Amino acid sequence: MAKEELIKKTINDETAVIATGKILDNNNAFEMVSAITELQEKNFKYIVIDMNNLEFISSAGVGSILGTVENSREDGGDIILCNLSQNVLHIFEVLDLVDFLTIKTSNEDVSKVCGVEIS
Amino acid sequence: MLHELENIVSDKELTEEERFEHQKKLLALDALSKLVGQFSAKPDIENVLDSLLFTFSGQFAVTSAFIYLSNVNNLLMPENYFGIGRYKSKDVTKYISIDDVLTEFFLKHNKAFKISDLKSFKEAENLATIFEMGEIAVVVPLIHNNNLLGIAGLSQKINEREITESELRMLATISQSVTPFISNIFLFSELSNLNNWYHDILNSVDQSVMVFDEQLTLRKVNNSALDIITCLKPDVNADIAEFKFxxxxxxxxSHFKGWLKKIKIASSSxxxxxxxxMVAKCNDEELIFKVVVSSLTNGLGNRNDIVVTLIDITNQVLSEHHLFELEKFADKGVMASSISHELNNFLALLSAGVEIAEMNIKKxxxxxxxxTLVKLKEHVHSMTRFTAGLMDFTRxxxxxxxxxxxxxVEDVLSFLNVHRKFKNLNIATSIDDNIPDMLLDKDQISQLLLNVLNNAADAIKEAKRETGEIVVKIILENKKVILSIADNGTGIDPEVKDKLFEAQFTTKKDGHGYGLVTCGKIIKNHDIITEIDSIPNGGTNFKFSIPL
Structure with missing residues (x-):
């Protein structure tokens, strides 16, 4: 399976967005972690993961986010998942992570968390 | 996708809770199949083990996990610890050691443990205590073929939830499924290191080694072979690690007429x-090779690789050619060049002497x-002795x-001073007053001096010095007299220095080196110890220590 490319975008000094491809699984989990870690090292407080294009996320894909979220929270920030499809949201429900992770259904809700307009 | 997988596995009506459990297992299966795919492909070890850790994290809702591979000596890997989350930067296994007791324990209990349960086992009590301090909640051994490869550990589940028995079984299942592949990583790593080792060995030899497959396509070369290929084919990009010529x-x-056929025939043996x-032209230089052709079969016996080794014998052939020429002369008993060289030296002295005599007559x-005429007579006498003695390489x-x-020294210098070759050179002497008489063959020593001075003049001319200088010194030191001749000419290459008085050696374009060979004999006849100090383009100092 070909690797899915991640697209990164900076909103301001504190907020950046990573847009996923169709699949986040073992093949690109490492890239997701690298992307998140890079932004955390650059002191981005809020990292928004736009899952608008995401059709499937595996356990490893979930783990790539779970393994990095505490770093952001320790610095007073967060990793925010947004624009999840029903299928993808269901996976987070199966893994019982909906209460733990910050999942927003719309850009508007994301903006409320990190205080900036996300388009 | 989960729904599609569900339909494959079960069409039974499930409760919400059962469905979630089912789907969790499906996710685990999906994760496992992807892990197997990753392990089976040429694995980037770090990526693949991290992938396993991410799977643990997502599947069991933990933010931190680690893998510790205890069999590191066999692994030949720089790292044996891999962690994510909190355990990424913190090596939680730093203070543990997997001893025989612990190994025995895990081999006996090949399952996942909550740390709280592990504590109840005496053999694992210490480990459990250390892990508890490191906030590790669950541990699972990684066992394959009754070998403990290492252990994996997970942090507490998010929101401080307890891991369930079902999840512990799932963790054990996933771990047991991937340990054969982890074991393969050892092999991959060893193979990779072996491959590097073999390549290093191949590159350490001077011979050029090329391996062709049975389709006669080049598969592997060592550095020496790469040098030859890029020399013969300058358009080849030497940075390409593999090229399929x-x-x-x-x-x-066009360059190796008939050789392809010879190699093919040889490979069938x-x-x-x-x-x-084999002769090849490289940068206007002709190279000569011995070619060794071997065929190799792989372990299954169904493939023949052809190994072609080129051994550069260019220098050897040239030396043999020189030696052959020497032997030709020796066989024929004719040392024409040698004789004419020595005669030229004598003639130089005679010519100089005649010029001096002419000058004196005019005045x-x-x-x-x-x-002057007396001296001339002496030199003619020496010449006669020389020709009568048949100066050859043997006596x-x-x-x-x-x-x-x-x-x-004074005699030779006084004649040379008027010779055209030495006219524009500053020749200085420095001679101790107390030099005693010695048992010497006057003519031979004159010859030696003449040859060295002649070569000094040539070296100065080659160096195009504004002021050519030669200094001749004689000093008495302990029980020997030291004669030194220093010039500011082109100097002698270090490789050349050692061969100066040997064989048919010369660095002069139209020289033959016989003069210095005669010097070698003269040196030997007088038990002279020779030292040559020379720096390329920095002049030369010949130092002859003559015993009293």
Missing amino acids: RMDEVFPE SDSVMLEN DKIDKTSE LNTKKEMVNLKII
Whole structure:
């Protein structure tokens, strides 16, 4: 399976967005972690993961986010998942992570968390 | 996708809770199949083990996990610890050691443990205590073929939830499923290191090694072979690690007439075959190789690789050619070049002497003229002795008498001073007063001095010095007299220095080196110890220590 490319975008000094491809699984989990870690090292407080294009996320894909979220929270920030499809949201429900992770259904809700307009 | 997988596995009506459990297992299966795919492909070890850790994290809702591979000596890997989350930067296994007792324990209990449960086992009590301090909640051994490869550990589940028994079984299942592949990583790593090792060995040899597959496509070369290929084919990009040249492209008929056929025939033999004298032109230089062709079968016996080794024998052939020429002369008993060289030296002295005599006659200096004529007679006498003795490489006629080296040097220099070659050179002398008489063959020492001075003049001319300088010194030191001749010419290459008095050696374009060979014999006849100090383009100092 070909690797899915991640697209990164900076909103301001504190907020950046990573847009996923169709699949986040073992093949690109490492890239997701690298992307998140890079932004955390650059002191981005809020990292928004736009899952608008995401059709499937595996356990490893979930783990790539779970393994990095505490770093952001320790610095007073967060990793925010947004624009999840029903299928993808269901996976987070199966893994019982909906209460733990910050999942927003719309850009508007994301903006409320990190205080900036996300388009 | 989960729904599609569900339909494959079960069409039974499930409760919400059962569905979630089911789907969790499906996710685990999906994760496992992807992990197997990753492990099976050429694995980037770090990526693949991280992938396993991410799977643990997502599947069991933990933010941190680690893998510790205890069999690191076999692994030959720089890292044996891999962690994510909190355990990424913190090596939680730093203070543990997997001893025989612990190994025995895990081999006996090949399952996942909550740390709280592990504590109840005496053999694992210490480990459990350390892990508890490191906030590790669950541990699972990684076992394959009754070998403990290492352990994996997970942090507490998010929101401080307890891991369930079902999840512990799932963790054990996933771990047990991937340990064969982790074991393979050892093999991959060892193979990779072996491969690097073999390549290092191949590159350490001077011979050029090329491996062709049975389709005669180049598969592997060592650095020496790469140098030859890029020399013969300058358009090749030497940075390319692998290039798929066919054998006929490496040895084209236009450059290696008939060689492709020879190599192909040789490769059909079960033994190694040596082929002689392949000639290749490289940077206007002709290179000569011995070619060894061997065929290798792989372990299954169904593939033949052809190994072509090129051994550069260019220098050896040239030396043999020189030696052959020497032997030709020796066989014929004719040392024409040697003789003419030595005669030229004598003629130089005679010519200089005649010029001096002419000058003195013009100035009516009869006494001086007589002196010069006496000296000329001596030189003619020496020449006669030389030709009568048939100066060859095997013997010199030696006639020693008590003479003073100072006189020999002064005689030779006085004649050379008027010779065209030495006219524009500053020749200085520095001679101790107390030089005693010594048992020397005057003619041979004159010859030695003449040859060295002649070569010094040539070296100065080659260096195009504004001021050519030669300094001749004689000093008495302990029980020997040291004669040194220093010049500011081109100097001698270090490689050349050692061979100066040997064989048919010369660095002069139209030289033959026989003069210095004669010097070698003279040196030997007088038990002279020779030292040559020289720096390329920095002049040369010949130092002859003559025993009293």
